[in-house]
Amino acid sequence: MAKPLTKPGQYGPLHYFVFEYGDIDGREHIHIGKVRIWAYNLEHAIEKFYDSDEHFVAFRAARATDAPAHRWTWHNLDIPTRDI
Numbered sequence: 001m002a003k004p005l006t007k008p009g010q011y012g013p014l015h016y017f018v019f020e021y022g023d024i025d026g027r028e029h030i031h032i033g034k035v036r037i038w039a040y041n042l043e044h045a046i047e048k049f050y051d052s053d054e055h056f057v058a059f060r061a062a063r064a065t066d067a068p069a070h071r072w073t074w075h076n077l078d079i080p081t082r083d084i
Contacts, residue, residue, distance in 0.1 A: 002067035007038065014038040016064040017045040021056045029059055
């Protein structure tokens with residue numbers, strides 16, 4: 001079984017999350033790339049993603065494991081309706 005990638009954090013283990021992000025043009029999602037974030041849980045990772053100065057949207061996220069990336073479990077994220 002694949003093990004999550006973790007490291008010690010101040011309040012417990014940090015998990016390595018990967019986000020696919022991009023921009024929205026009308027109803028079309030334009031994928032730009034991936035970003036990696038250390039966080040305590042998915043909600044914390046989403047907060048850290050949106051705290052950046054970039055104005056992109058996260059489309060989906062996965063908790064990275066020691067398995068190849070194509071075997072990670074990806075989660076589609078709700079696209080925010082606020083002005084981005």
